[in-house]
Amino acid sequence: RALMHQPSLLLADEPTGNLDPETADEVFEHIANIVHATHTAALIVTHNHGLAITMDRTLTIRNGAIEVV
Numbered sequence: 001r002a003l004m005h006q007p008s009l010l011l012a013d014e015p016t017g018n019l020d021p022e023t024a025d026e027v028f029e030h031i032a033n034i035v036h037a038t039h040t041a042a043l044i045v046t047h048n049h050g051l052a053i054t055m056d057r058t059l060t061i062r063n064g065a066i067e068v069v
Helices: 021-038
Strands: 009-013 041-045 059-062 065-068
Touching (some): 009 021, 021 041
């Protein structure tokens, strides 16, 4: 629904937080495909480290400081 009007930026706060790991992976694959195909910037907040490392760029907040990975 958030992508229906073709925004230039997608904000997603724990978009798969309540899903099982397999479904979460599938949903993130769809999000990544859509974002890359439409050249949409995406800011995704997640506690899922496995997902985070698949992103183009990762920022980590640790002990109140931002670390660029």
